[in-house]
Amino acid sequence: MAKADGKKAKKADSKPKADKKKAKGNANGVDAIFKLADHPLVTDLLAVGAMAAVAAIAEYRVASKTGAVAADGSRKAVKAAGKAAAAAIGARLLQEVGGLGAKTKGA
Numbered sequence: 151m152a153k154a155d156g157k158k159a160k161k162a163d164s165k166p167k168a169d170k171k172k173a174k175g176n177a178n179g180v181d182a183i184f185k186l187a188d189h190p191l192v193t194d195l196l197a198v199g200a201m202a203a204v205a206a207i208a209e210y211r212v213a214s215k216t217g218a219v220a221a222d223g224s225r226k227a228v229k230a231a232g233k234a235a236a237a238a239i240g241a242r243l244l245q246e247v248g249g250l251g252a253k254t255k256g257a
Contacts, residue, residue, distance in 0.1 A: 191246065194242065195239050195242055195243065198238045198239055198242045199235035199236070199238055199239045200235070201238070202231075202234040202235045202237065202238035202239075203231035203232070203234055203235040204231075205234065206227070206230045206231040206233070206234035206235075207227050207228075207230070207231045209230075210226065210227040210230055210231075211227070214227075
């Protein structure tokens with residue numbers, strides 16, 4: 151009977167170790183995401199995308215008020231905002247990557 155109790159105790163002890171290992175891995179992943187979010191380029195990309203989205207929504211609202219666009223809901227405005235944000239972020243990334251390519255070719 152003592153052996154059976156010993157085996158049960160080992161099984162109970164092994165589970166918390168696995169949980170600690172998993173929690174530590176998640177903490178490292180979260181730290182990596184926070185470090186990435188603190189990067190100036192990521193902040194710049196988010197700002198560019200947000201500005202483009204807000205501008206697209208404002209433009210859509212003005213166009214719908216003047217009658218240039220049928221006011222059939224906000225779905226099209228959100229779609230236009232997403233497209234504008236993606237285009238602005240893409241252009242900014244190309245600008246950054248293009249600058250890096252020119253620097254390496256010059257060196």
